[in-house]
Amino acid sequence: MRRGAGGDLLPWLIPGLALVNLAVFVLLWLGGTLAAALGGYGWRPPPFRLDVYLSLLGGGAEAVWPGVPPALVYAGAVALLPLVAAPVVAGTRAVVRRLAAQPSNLAGAADLRGMTGKAAEARARELRPSLRDVPRLRPDDTGNLLGDLLPSGPELRSSYEDVELDLMAPRAGKSTGIAVPRVLRAPGAVLLTSNKSDVYLVTRRERARVGRVWTFDPQGIVYSERDMWWDMLGGCRTLEGARRLAGHFVSSVNDDASKKDFWIAAAQNTLTALFLAAAHGGATVGEMLGWLADPGDRTPIDLLRDAGLEAMADQLQGTVRGAVQTRDGIYETSRQCVACLLDPEILAWVSPDPDRPEFVPEEHVLGRDTLYLLSKDGGGSAAGVIAGLADAVVRAGVVAAERMGGRLDPPMTAVLDEAANVCRIADLPDLYSHLGSRGISVVTLLQSYRQGVRVWGDAGMDALWSAATVKLLGAGLDDADFVDKVARLVGQHDVRTPTYSRSRDGSSRSVSYRQEQALPADRIRALPKGTALLLATGVRPAVIRLRPWFKEPDAAPIAAAAKAEAQAVTDRAAAAWRQRAG
Numbered sequence: 001m002r003r004g005a006g007g008d009l010l011p012w013l014i015p016g017l018a019l020v021n022l023a024v025f026v027l028l029w030l031g032g033t034l035a036a037a038l039g040g041y042g043w044r045p046p047p048f049r050l051d052v053y054l055s056l057l058g059g060g061a062e063a064v065w066p067g068v069p070p071a072l073v074y075a076g077a078v079a080l081l082p083l084v085a086a087p088v089v090a091g092t093r094a095v096v097r098r099l100a101a102q103p104s105n106l107a108g109a110a111d112l113r114g115m116t117g118k119a120a121e122a123r124a125r126e127l128r129p130s131l132r133d134v135p136r137l138r139p140d141d142t143g144n145l146l147g148d149l150l151p152s153g154p155e156l157r158s159s160y161e162d163v164e165l166d167l168m169a170p171r172a173g174k175s176t177g178i179a180v181p182r183v184l185r186a187p188g189a190v191l192l193t194s195n196k197s198d199v200y201l202v203t204r205r206e207r208a209r210v211g212r213v214w215t216f217d218p219q220g221i222v223y224s225e226r227d228m229w230w231d232m233l234g235g236c237r238t239l240e241g242a243r244r245l246a247g248h249f250v251s252s253v254n255d256d257a258s259k260k261d262f263w264i265a266a267a268q269n270t271l272t273a274l275f276l277a278a279a280h281g282g283a284t285v286g287e288m289l290g291w292l293a294d295p296g297d298r299t300p301i302d303l304l305r306d307a308g309l310e311a312m313a314d315q316l317q318g319t320v321r322g323a324v325q326t327r328d329g330i331y332e333t334s335r336q337c338v339a340c341l342l343d344p345e346i347l348a349w350v351s352p353d354p355d356r357p358e359f360v361p362e363e364h365v366l367g368r369d370t371l372y373l374l375s376k377d378g379g380g381s382a383a384g385v386i387a388g389l390a391d392a393v394v395r396a397g398v399v400a401a402e403r404m405g406g407r408l409d410p411p412m413t414a415v416l417d418e419a420a421n422v423c424r425i426a427d428l429p430d431l432y433s434h435l436g437s438r439g440i441s442v443v444t445l446l447q448s449y450r451q452g453v454r455v456w457g458d459a460g461m462d463a464l465w466s467a468a469t470v471k472l473l474g475a476g477l478d479d480a481d482f483v484d485k486v487a488r489l490v491g492q493h494d495v496r497t498p499t500y501s502r503s504r505d506g507s508s509r510s511v512s513y514r515q516e517q518a519l520p521a522d523r524i525r526a527l528p529k530g531t532a533l534l535l536a537t538g539v540r541p542a543v544i545r546l547r548p549w550f551k552e553p554d555a556a557p558i559a560a561a562a563k564a565e566a567q568a569v570t571d572r573a574a575a576a577w578r579q580r581a582g
Helices: 005-038 050-057 070-079 081-099 117-127 174-185 198-208 239-253 262-281 285-293 299-306 310-321 324-337 344-350 383-403 428-438 449-467 480-490 521-525 555-581
Strands: 144-149 155-158 164-167 190-194 213-216 370-374 412-416 440-446 470-473 492-503 506-517 531-536 542-545
Touching: 005 050, 005 070, 070 081, 144 174, 144 531, 164 449, 174 190, 174 198, 174 412, 174 440, 190 198, 190 383, 198 213, 198 370, 198 555, 239 262, 239 324, 239 383, 262 285, 262 299, 262 310, 262 324, 285 299, 285 324, 285 344, 299 310, 310 324, 344 383, 370 383, 383 412, 383 428, 383 440, 428 440, 428 449, 440 449, 480 506, 480 521, 480 531
Parallel strands: 164 440, 164 470, 190 370, 190 412, 213 370, 412 440
Antiparallel strands: 144 155, 144 542, 470 531, 492 506, 531 542
């Protein structure tokens, strides 16, 4: 007769039942004896025999201790219950842990000790000079909270030099278990991109307690009043800066990074030249759009020559003087890339405004301020602007880290939620390879691996996957090829299978082993909401439980602040609709 893995516990069933009966007998025997003595009936311990135990179980306490009230006997046994309960509970927990144990090649607490306790604290002191003389560190100073190791802990934290890639389906806990906790717990400056208001609503008022909150909301996701502007052309005085900004606008309309045809490449070159001309000539974004509308306007060519950028001026002039059909095709593609700037509501956020403060990325990365970058998906999206500003902040963080000797202290947290929709930074996979070493903790949130391939191509997504030192794979991953690849990464483990046989000569028991995948593809796909598979560099895979913000001890005041913020957004939305209607 063959048993499953649980059959391995069958030989312990009879000893376990015997132990439980022994514990109950000891309670009744000792409790009754002590109760009789303390009640004035004398010290009269009965024989420790089976018939005595059966009498006590059957309610015959008076026959065991004549003259002693049965209620006193059983009360004495109940009084001693805590003394016996402790070892019984410990034994039960041990059995439960064995039943719930992860496959042998998944990481246990010992494997992950570098992400817990003293090891995490030592690592934080090494990375952040400002903490070296602090006698006692707060948990959030030691690293980013990932979650609790299943089934029973401990709490796991990545370091602030780790860069993270999280893949989870919608409503699998990305916002509540990852984005919100990272923003709330961040020790330094914060950058958040999103196409929804959920993270903003929960975190805005809490972040306002530690620093200034900047909300870049050109499309009215939270109906925020425009109280800032960003000099979009400020970083375009170099060829690299202008080309990067042009690349963000091109990526926002190019659905497949692996397919960059002639028109897309030519549009990026043209936008690069126009951004350079505007930055060196002191022109506004609006004036730059005017040049783009009129290919015959020589102003950008003259400005490039005045700035000593002869080669760039010649290239732009060659485009303008080329075949009319080719020139018009290039300029039309360029206009499509920056079409969002034709919306005056969006243009106002990137145009100088003497009545509002300017957001300066170089200042932001040095403090504890928070920047929310919000944009809608689809047509009219400000994704190009959002990606440009996010990239400007990240690059400012790199420059500041170099000036500090290598790393930002305190580290900056960048949560790129909906990165494939509203923050398509074309070379993000390349940036990942060194951002962590600069004290910039980046978390990129995607709905699937294939979504990343659509933005960065197969090679780019492979590079992003390889560069991420921490990866969390949550519920609802339906890409069969990808999930099967992850199952192979997790590996196989030995399954112990006991076999029992009976014959006329007696019974025998043998044990055999076979190899099975530790986490088959179907189990990875069916991970419960709120859990994730952790793949961290240098350790075996582990399954963790995420820590949603609303289950933390301090959730009540945060929830109250979120409710108040949601009401404020509702009021602003109502006012905006009344204004439009009136």
